[in-house]
Structures are given as structure tokens and as C-alpha cells.
Amino acid sequence: MLQAKGLTKRFAGLVSVDHVDFSLARNEILGLIGPNGAGKTTLVNMISGTLRPSEGELAFKGERIDTLPSYRRAHLGIARTFQVMKPFPGLSTLDNVAVGAMFGTGGGEKSRAKAREKAREWLEFTGLGNRLEASADSLGGPDRKRLEFAKALAMEPELLLLDEVMAGLTAVEVDQVVELIKKIRDQGVTILVIEHVIKAIRSLSDRVLVLHHGEAIAEGDPATVLENPQVVEAYLGKRRA
Numbered sequence: 001m002l003q004a005k006g007l008t009k010r011f012a013g014l015v016s017v018d019h020v021d022f023s024l025a026r027n028e029i030l031g032l033i034g035p036n037g038a039g040k041t042t043l044v045n046m047i048s049g050t051l052r053p054s055e056g057e058l059a060f061k062g063e064r065i066d067t068l069p070s071y072r073r074a075h076l077g078i079a080r081t082f083q084v085m086k087p088f089p090g091l092s093t094l095d096n097v098a099v100g101a102m103f104g105t106g107g108g109e110k111s112r113a114k115a116r117e118k119a120r121e122w123l124e125f126t127g128l129g130n131r132l133e134a135s136a137d138s139l140g141g142p143d144r145k146r147l148e149f150a151k152a153l154a155m156e157p158e159l160l161l162l163d164e165v166m167a168g169l170t171a172v173e174v175d176q177v178v179e180l181i182k183k184i185r186d187q188g189v190t191i192l193v194i195e196h197v198i199k200a201i202r203s204l205s206d207r208v209l210v211l212h213h214g215e216a217i218a219e220g221d222p223a224t225v226l227e228n229p230q231v232v233e234a235y236l237g238k239r240r241a
């Protein structure tokens with residue numbers, strides 16, 4: 001579904017993502033972890049098209065996408081959520097999601113009425129069916145995340161990029177989001193999930209990729225990767241002798 005070769009992003013003197021290779025199989029969930037500033041969001045920005053790589057190649061379903069603008073990638077079937085959620089202000093929850101439906105895979109839904117119908121279905125799916133007419137700005141943290149999910153899902157993506165959707169949630173809310181992500185995968189969607197909540201990464205991921213200072217330092221099944229001493233050290237610091 002997705003293949004990255006030598007993917008690199010430099011900002012002035014800083015190498016934020018440094019020659020990273022990875023791939024994602026259809027219907028797989030890949031967990032992307034690493035300490036703050038490791039380059040995770042920069043990597044997702046290069047996949048969604050917000051940033052152009054400084055070097056390297058990125059292919060989606062066998063087609064090079066690294067020079068395409070974001071909207072073309074959305075049309076091809078790539079959608080994302082943002083770490084800092086920015087609902088369209090002044091629009092209802094329903095209309096926020098309808099906008100997603102109008103700009104998604106294949107160019108999106110042209111009819112506003114149909115886009116709203118789809119939006120309603122996705123809001124039911126993400127558990128916001130009772131807040132359709134609420135102003136998006138009035139939603140609390142967990143509901144904003146549900147809205148962010150619904151907006152991305154309304155684009156009917158084949159590849160969904162989730163950037164720290166669990167930050168600030170309670171343990172019960174984290175479990176709900178984990179179930180939601182599993183439900184999305186069961187619909188045939190391929191998912192890359194950036195997350196600091198390790199319990200969620202363990203329960204969700206088929207494979208985990210670890211970034212540290214922009215470099216991929218480990219990759220494999222969650223149990224093995226999360227016990228890798230280099231990964232433990234990157235997260236927790238060196239053990240004192």
C-alpha cells in the first residue's frame with residue numbers, strides 16, 4: 001500500500017527525518033513511536049503532502065506520490081487527523097464532516113445533501129450521532145477527537161494516518177478509541193498510528209516502527225520492539241550502573 005525509501009526531511013541545519021525506509025501492507029496497522037521531536041509528525045506530513053521530502057521516494061499503491069500536493073493524495077485515498085485539532089469554526093459537527101466527504105477519495109461527494117448524509121453515518125460510527133447540530137467549537141476533548149476521526153473517515157480513505165489521537169484521554173476513553181480504530185481497520189482501511197500511549201500501541205499494532213533523532217532505530221512486532229534495549233533507552237534514558 002505504501003512504500004518509503006530513504007525518506008528525508010531537512011529544516012535548515014536540522015535533519016528531522018533521516019533516510020527512513022518502511023512499508024505498509026494493505027489492511028495493516030503500523031504503530032509509529034519515538035520520543036518527542038523524533039520526527040514522527042514530519043514523516044506523516046510527508047505522507048499526507050503537507051511537506052515535500054528533501055530526499056527519498058514515496059509510493060502509494062505502486063505510484064510515486066512524493067511531489068503531489070495534499071489534495072491529490074486525498075483523492076488517491078490518503079486521509080489524516082491532526083495532532084492539534086482544528087475544526088472549521090462556526091460550522092456544525094455535521095457540516096465539518098460533510099466538508100471531509102466533499103474532498104475525499106476519487107474527488108469526494110459532489111452533492112451537498114449526499115455529503116451530509118455520509119457525514120451523518122460517520123458521526124454515528126464514531127459515536128457523535130447525538131451531536132450533529134452542535135457547533136464544532138463547543139465539543140469537549142474526546143468529542144473533538146471523534147469529530148477529527150469522522151472528518152478523516154468521511155474522505156473514505158484507503159490509508160488513514162492518525163497523529164496522537166489519544167493524548168489527554170482517560171484510560172476508559174483510550175480503550176474506546178482503540179476499539180474505534182480496530183473497527184475502522186475491520187472496514188478494510190490501512191492505518192498508520194502515531195501514539196505515545198504504549199498500551200494502545202501494543203494492543204493495536206501489527207508492527208511497530210521506532211524513530212529516534214529522525215532515524216528508524218527498530219521495527220518489528222510490538223512485543224519484541226517494545227522490549228528492545230535501544231528503544232527502552234530512547235524513551236526512558238540510560239539506566240544508571
Ligand SMILES: Nc1ncnc2c1ncn2[C@@H]1O[C@H](COP(=O)(O)OP(=O)(O)OP(=O)(O)O)[C@@H](O)[C@H]1O
Nearest residue numbers: 011014015016034035036037038039040041042043
Ligand atoms: N516546519 C519546521 N521547521 C523547522 N523545524 C521543524 C519543523 N517541523 C518540525 N521541525 C523539527 O523537526 C523535529 C521533529 O519534529 P516532529 O514534530 O516531527 O517530531 P515528533 O516526533 O512528531 O514529536 P512529538 O512527539 O513531540 O509530536 C523537531 O526538532 C522539530 O522542532
